[in-house]
Amino acid sequence: MAARVVTVAFEGVEARRVDVEVQLVGNDGPIVFAIVGLPDKAVAESRERVRGAFAGIGLALPSRRIIANLAPADLPKEGSHFDLPIALALLAAMGVIAPDALDGWAAVGELNLDGQIAPVGGTLPAAVAASAMGLGLICPEANGPEAAWAGDVNILAPRSLIGLVNHFKGAQVLRAPEPGPVRMGASVPDLREVKGQESAKRALEIAAAGGHNLLFVGPPGSGKSMMAARLPGLLPPLTPQELLETSMVWSVAGLIERGALTRDRPFRAPHHSASMAALTGGGLKAKPGEASLAHNGVLFLDELPEYSAQALDSLRAPLETGEIVVARANAHVRYPARFQLVAAMNPCRCGIGGAGKGACGKAPRCQRDYQNRISGPMFDRIDLTVETPPVTASDMALPPPAEGTAEAAARVAAARAMQEDRLRAAGIDPAIARGQAVNARASGETLDRFATPDTPGRALLMRAGEAGGLTARGWTRTLRLARTIADLDGCDGVLRRHIAEALVYRRSTVGAQGDFERQARHHADACFLKDF
Missing domain, CATH: 3.40.50.300 (P-loop containing nucleotide triphosphate hydrolases)
Incomplete structure (x- = not known):
């Protein structure tokens, strides 16, 4: 007899689908529990944790050969979160729960030897992946509020394996968890x-x-x-x-x-x-x-x-x-x-x-x-x-x-609002244009369109670049910096004084430091002071 349940394997923050298949082979033989499908040490040890958890809730493994296959077989499987899906598929194969009870569910969780379900990392991306697959997620009780942040996805968050079995048998109803709180961070000094x-x-x-x-x-x-x-x-x-x-x-x-x-x-x-x-x-x-x-x-x-x-x-x-x-x-x-x-x-x-x-x-x-x-x-x-x-x-x-943090933060918020307004005016959604949402990441057409300085500013940048040996990256970053200074100044365009201040902060590479760089910085300092 065989049963199947879905779980995930993590590649960075991406959760990839893994099908856990458990099959019982033979009759009245020695208990042999094998896990295949490129498991790491933690996954291989799931055999003993599942065995102990079953004993903790009063169940014994059948006297048969138990094969747990984690597919696809060429995808590395790491972590203890495979305990719960292996146990659920085994329970279904044993007939403890109905084989179709696991349809529509993915599962992650680590098992204690007393049958309790311990929290695991990666529950939020697992819930997001389950939602994308059209499945609900079974996870530890401690991870339920985290998984609930995934949005429109059914979540079961049992405290123990026996509680989950009773839920599937209809003897107990598990309530869906609520998303966790949004906490204020530690107070920042002023x-x-x-x-x-x-x-x-x-x-x-x-x-x-x-x-x-x-x-x-x-x-x-x-x-x-x-x-x-x-x-x-x-x-x-x-x-x-x-x-x-x-x-x-x-x-x-x-x-x-x-x-x-x-x-x-x-x-x-x-x-x-x-x-x-x-x-x-x-x-x-x-x-x-x-x-x-x-x-x-x-x-x-x-x-x-x-x-x-x-x-x-x-x-x-x-x-x-x-x-x-x-x-x-x-x-x-x-x-x-x-x-x-x-x-x-x-x-x-x-x-x-x-x-x-x-x-x-x-x-x-x-x-x-x-x-x-x-x-x-x-x-x-x-x-x-x-x-x-x-x-x-x-x-x-x-x-x-x-002035303290509140006054400076207000100016920062106004400058960032100008950056977002520019993108919207250009027909770009700041929430979508992740690489362009702040000036430090502006590039290409966006940089040419919004950070091109006026004629005196461009002439100053040319002279400073020739004297100080600005790299192509340094040139671009100077324009981005000048654009931010202009935003704090409330200016739509990048002016000579904004370029001058940006050059004051700009440091050439270590190998270029010497008379040329000192001359360029001195020239920029002089221009900056002159503009004010």
Whole structure:
């Protein structure tokens, strides 16, 4: 006798259909339980968990050969969520539940030895996949509120295997779970608490308005990490589409508790000892890394040169493409990774740099060697580089600034509204044009149409590019940055002063640093001040 139920296997955040077929072969022989279909160690161990769960509810395995086939056979099967579908198909094959009771259902869940159903990761993408297949989803009780976020899909969320059997027999009725709560994130410290560093605050506001990558360079205690921690308070909440995308990544990582979601944008701050796999994803089961967990949010890298060169350079492609591909011998796993990079670093290893009181005695060689730990292509992907000088005692003695997070966030929201209005006026839905929704990702015709500067601005950009050696990427990113500055200024067009300010923040590659770059930055500074 045979029975079948549907489950899923995960490839990144994509849940692919797997048919679990269980067949009982022979009569009154020794109990042989085999699982085939490219299972990993956790799936192979399902035999003992299913055996223990059956004993926990008073059932014994039949004295027959039990074959559980996971099809398609060439798709790798990983994780403990195959326990429940294997147990359900076996119950149907044994006649404990009706064979047609499982029609129209997919199932995920891990079994305890007492028959309880333990929570698993990936329930939200599993529910979305079940809905796309026209099926309902059976999942653990703890994952029910999470699965309910998938929308129009039937959800059964039993606490135990016996409860699910009673439901199918009609002795008990399981009620559909409600979606989990939308929680407020942790309170973000106010920008008003930062004294001094007005230029850095301005750069932080520009970065928030356009989604630009930002680097703070300054000695210890100058407020770099302090300002980065206040960036989430300037960013708008996640849109419904972004919330679903982000939550699916967190679901696969097992980071959603009791179905509770938040519309706050992710803010991930890994330690500088993090490996390449920790940043980009990987490991035995190719789990998402910090870059994917920061999808639609911020990835903050403090002490930037202290990260390994391999780990930092692994972020170069995701910064351009918005996704990460984890390559394995038998599969390529894709994770979304559209994040905003914010980084901080000291000017040299001793932290002080080559100017001011207590200057490094090895400057400028110490600074050059320390900054050369970061590759030129990585620097080229950073839109704003801002120096944060030491905060003086007179700065600390001043009263708190008049403006804080609320005022800056209002300007950021107005600038982002202008960006969306432009897309709508051009006949582009911002919710669909994911790559064009903020200025930092504008490209092609959209960039040419909305970020082309006026004649004086174009002439300034040409002179700065010829003097400072802007790469093609640097040219494009300067235009994007100038477009954001114009949005904060409330201007429809990009003017010379917007180009000048963008060039002030722009840093050429390390290899290009020298007299040409200093001349270009000095020229841009002079033009910027002249315009004001």
